[in-house]
Amino acid sequence: MIDYIKGSLVEITPTDMVLECYGIGYKILISLQTYEALNGKADTLAYIHHYIREDEELYYGFATKDERELFRLLIGVSGIGASTARMMLSSLTSEEIRNAILAEDINKIKSIKGIGLKSAQRLILELKDKVVKGAGTDTSPLFQTGSPGVTEEAVTALVMLGFTKANVNKAVSAVLKESPNASLEEIIKLSLKRL
Secondary structure, eight states, X not given: OOOEEEEEEEEEOSSEEEEEETTXXXXXXXXXXXXXXXXXXXXXXXXXXXXXXXXXXXXXXXXXHHHHHHHHHHHTSTTOOHHHHHHHHXXXXXXXHHHHHHTTOHHHHHTSTTOOHHHHHHHHHHHHHHHHTTXXXXXXXXXXXXXXXXXXXXXXXXXXXTOOHHHHHHHHHHHHHHOTTOOHHHHHHHHHHHO
């Protein structure tokens, strides 16, 4: 399974890009969010979702793990295919989609081309609990300070203790604002006081 492709950005349009890695050009389908994040960069990294069906094989690329995880949640909903999920991520930001799901804002979700009333209701029903628990979110963009490896370990440890990922992200983020160079143990102890 391919997790990401890192290489030279040969060509990019609002719907796809060609990423060259060791002499091979990978055509990767992207959302408008990813286009805005990667446009103008010479060398880049794209997180990949490898989509295989009996008659086609496609690569969907994302600028962040966060966007890829949300894409995977969306295509897990009955009636939402990869093209519709990509359209959703092009129409709204990841945060807007999450907020619409949490707020049960059917009209906002229905405003996306290809999503009707039943699809919007099903999407909210199937994903609300997953989004509340923090699925489809990535911690790396949230934490600009501290060591990313230590931060990931702290978040994983706290989630394994039974706290929701969303609450853990808030607590760890607050701790890192106050103590940017805290050790793993300090991050966990200080975060536990906030949870």
